[in-house]
Amino acid sequence: MKNRHNTLTDTPTLYPTQNDLPLDQRTELNALMNLRLASAVDLQLQMKQAHWNVKGPSFIGLHKLFDEIDEAIEAYVDMIAERIVQLGGIAEGTVRVSAKRSRLDEYPLTLSEGMAHVSAVAAALAAFGKEARATIEEANAFDDADTADLFTEVSRGIDKWLWFVEAHSHAIT
Numbered sequence: 001m002k003n004r005h006n007t008l009t010d011t012p013t014l015y016p017t018q019n020d021l022p023l024d025q026r027t028e029l030n031a032l033m034n035l036r037l038a039s040a041v042d043l044q045l046q047m048k049q050a051h052w053n054v055k056g057p058s059f060i061g062l063h064k065l066f067d068e069i070d071e072a073i074e075a076y077v078d079m080i081a082e083r084i085v086q087l088g089g090i091a092e093g094t095v096r097v098s099a100k101r102s103r104l105d106e107y108p109l110t111l112s113e114g115m116a117h118v119s120a121v122a123a124a125l126a127a128f129g130k131e132a133r134a135t136i137e138e139a140n141a142f143d144d145a146d147t148a149d150l151f152t153e154v155s156r157g158i159d160k161w162l163w164f165v166e167a168h169s170h171a172i173t
Contacts, residue, residue, distance in 0.1 A: 017088040025142045030089030033147065036135055037080045037093050038101035040154075043128045044073040045095075046107040050121050056114035058168065065168075066121065069161045076154045083150055103131060118168045125165060129158040 014026060021029070051066035081091035104127050111117050132155040139147035 042102035
């Protein structure tokens, strides 16, 4: 079966498992989740980029917020990687693999001003949230409620962080 999700290998290695999901479904799910893992690793590092480089009157608040988001995304990265391995796959989460597979836009490296980072972080979170919701639907199509539930948790968390970030862009009248 040619794997439609994995952009670097046609047939990922799956280890034997007594998990009752059929091999073809686990193969597709692992490829799908490795794509999401790549985007999650990219997203986490984008949050660090914002955290390290934010400047301006809202520095301390945004610096702390971006760090909190990074920590939350680190937990999502781990959850996704562990789910891949639970299904017999290999979590392919190196920086080089993630850079090749991530579907997120490149984070602008020259940003410094707080509101510019707010805009870029919000866009990255929204894009990843859209990916997470699509993964829920795809996991449900493979009758994998556990993976769908995992991505429901991720989606809910990403939406919360998006709300926190977007709150900085609304003027108080």
